[in-house]
Amino acid sequence: MAKIKITWVIALVVFWEIIARTGLVNELLLPTPSSVIIYLINGLIYKDLLLQLIQSIGLVVLGLSISVIVGIVITYLDYFYPVFQGLFEVFASIFHPLPGIAMLPVVVLWVGVGVDAVLLIIIHAVIWSFYLNLKMGFHQIDRSLIEAAHNNGASDIQLFRYVLMPESLPSIATGLKIGWSRGWRGLISAEMIFGAISALGGIGWFMYERRAFGDVKGTYAGIVLVAIVGILVEQVLFNQQGKYIFSKGNHQDNE
Amino acid sequence: MKNTKKILILITVVLTILTLSGCNKEVKTIKIAEQYGLAYAPLQVMKENGLLEEALGDEYEVEWIKLANTAAIREAMLGDDLDVGFMGIPPFLIGVDNGMEWKIISGLSESPLGLVVNDSSINTLEELVGQGKIALPQPGSIQHILLSMTAKDQLGDATIFDKQLISMKHPDGVLALNAGTEIVGHYTSPPFLFQELQNKDNHLLTVGTDGTKGEFTFIVGVCRENFHNDTKVYNKFNEALNKSIELLNEIDEETLTQLANSYELDKDILTEYLAEDGMAYGTYVKGVDKFIKFMADTGYISKIYTEKEVTWE
Incomplete structure (x- = not known):
């Protein structure tokens, strides 16, 4: 399957190159992919693009980490205290379907337009899906394991640490994967709407600025870069890691 | 294998048709894009009074679009989805420098910024x-x-x-x-x-x-060659624009009420605003050379353009 997919990618790029080169389409609408790639490489080596990319990825990683820590805490409270369960379920059903961009006007009023605001958008994008996934993981665990722990006198913390968390690793991996893709989308949109959130601005700002200057190749280069990062992280990092965690989980199950 | 080949051919054909189908369009609807602000007031007058429709007759429909920035206007015009756009001089020049084949039809307004x-x-x-x-x-x-x-x-x-x-x-x-x-x-x-x-x-x-260091036109109207070459429509458009600016400069109670409504401003406040220093409406274009010189010096555009290269008349 992987081979077919790669063949398709190459075929599409070649098709794009041919269409762009025939001159049938205005160059300002569709630059050739080769010129976009050259622009991208130049931008990464000679301009600030690499730093902007690192800033963006760093922000998502930071937002993701905060969300995971807070997410684990609230799922713990949710699992052991019905009061909190009710509260967080209400929060999740209100905020989970709400796109981060819809929160933007309020976020700007609360924390202004700096890095904090973008971070808040990312956390909002990640935390609810992570919480829901983890919660689902907890509830899918075989009851007998939990009862065995109870019978052996395990405290809540011990149950959480030695049964709930390890048995939910596949759900955590799924939560992280969904969280990453939601966070990455939220970040790019926020950067494109806010403008430069720091002196450097991230990859979203790069695209916005290139568009404002009518630099079509630059705009395409930004889109290609966002796509490449998305593919690399989702397909390579999470798929491999997901498989690893999943097999580890099964392995423990068999013991 | 034979099937794969067939499918590939089919996809190629479909994609090609899709790519080409956007290119031919009859110009029966005139689409005009403006942005937000008092500097666009003549266009409000033109729109509210149907001046362009009146000048063009039944054959044409006029569609007004309000876009948030010049990038959107440029993209819409590139996609053949827009005939005339109104914008500040610098973003227009950036477009010219990027290969956008558009030129200034007319000035619209001066304004304090x-x-x-x-x-x-x-x-x-x-x-x-x-x-x-x-x-x-x-x-x-x-x-x-x-x-x-x-x-x-x-x-x-x-x-x-x-x-x-x-x-x-x-x-x-x-x-x-x-x-x-x-x-x-x-x-x-x-x-x-x-x-x-x-x-x-x-x-x-x-x-x-x-x-x-001198007066400059804030907003200009621009179009591409296809609209300029349609002499009849082009002239009628200029006619309607002149008339709108005239109406605004000799503003009467009716026009004032219209404008106050579309800007959601009190009539007295609007009158005050319109009388502020530096507010002026007219088809002349001032200060393009200054913007060109500065922007070429600082690298926003790659070279000096002559007046002929950026205006139709």
Whole structure:
């Protein structure tokens, strides 16, 4: 399957190159992919693009980490205290379907337009899906394991640490994967709407600025870069890691 | 294998047809794009009174689109989805420099533009350096270029404020400035400029003419060759534009009421705004050469363009 997919990618790029080169389409609408790639490489080596990319990825990683820590805490409270369960379920059903961009006007009023605001958008994008996934993981665990722990006198913390968390690793991996893709989308949109959130601005700002200057190749280069990062992280990092965690989980199950 | 080949051919054909189908379109609907602000008032008059429809007759339909920035106008025009667009001179020039084959049809308005700050301790441009964020519509906008011109003139560095810029629509900028967030300055145009200056905490730090050292046209109307070559429509459009500007310059009660409604402003306030120094409507184009020179010197555009290269007439 992987081979077919790669063949398709190459075929599409070649098709794009041919269409762009025939001159049938205005160059300002569709630059050739080769010129976009050259622009991208130049931008990464000679301009600030690499730093902007690192800033963006760093922000998502930071937002993701905060969300995971807070997410684990609230799922713990949710699992052991019905009061909190009710509260967080209400929060999740209100905020989970709400796109981060819809929160933007309020976020700007609360924390202004700096890095904090973008971070808040990312956390909002990640935390609810992570919480829901983890919660689902907890509830899918075989009851007998939990009862065995109870019978052996395990405290809540011990149950959480030695049964709930390890048995939910596949759900955590799924939560992280969904969280990453939601966070990455939220970040790019926020950067494109806010403008430069720091002196450097991230990859979203790069695209916005290139568009404002009518630099079509630059705009395409930004889109290609966002796509490449998305593919690399989702397909390579999470798929491999997901498989690893999943097999580890099964392995423990068999013991 | 044979099937794969067939499918590939089919997809190629479909994609080609899809790509080509956008290219032929009959010009029966005239699409005009404007943006937000008092500088576009003649277009409001033209729209409200149906002046263009009247001039063109039944054969044509007129569609008005309000877009948030020049990038959107440029893209719509590239996609053959727009006939005439109105914008500031600098973004128009950036388009020309990027290979956009458009030229100026006519000027529309002059207007005061200025940088408003909400911190009373900042009284010169120099004191603003490194102090919080400055909101303006977008990089390359007339507000950005005017700020760069003034910075170059007074501080010797056109890009000194570039790291402090934040891109915001005018109304958002007004909110942000008044809310006292990290935004200390807002480079804007009427009516937002006048509204901000009514707040006692705000004051005007610099105005557009500090940068250009002379009067300049704020908004121009531009189109591509296909619209210009349709002489009949092109002339009728100019006719309707002239008439709108005339109506606005000899404003009567009816036009005033119309405008007050479309800008959601009180009639007295609107009258005051229209009488402010520097507000003027006319088809002349002033100051293009100054923008071209500055933008070529600072690398926003790659070379000096002659007047003939940027205007139709």
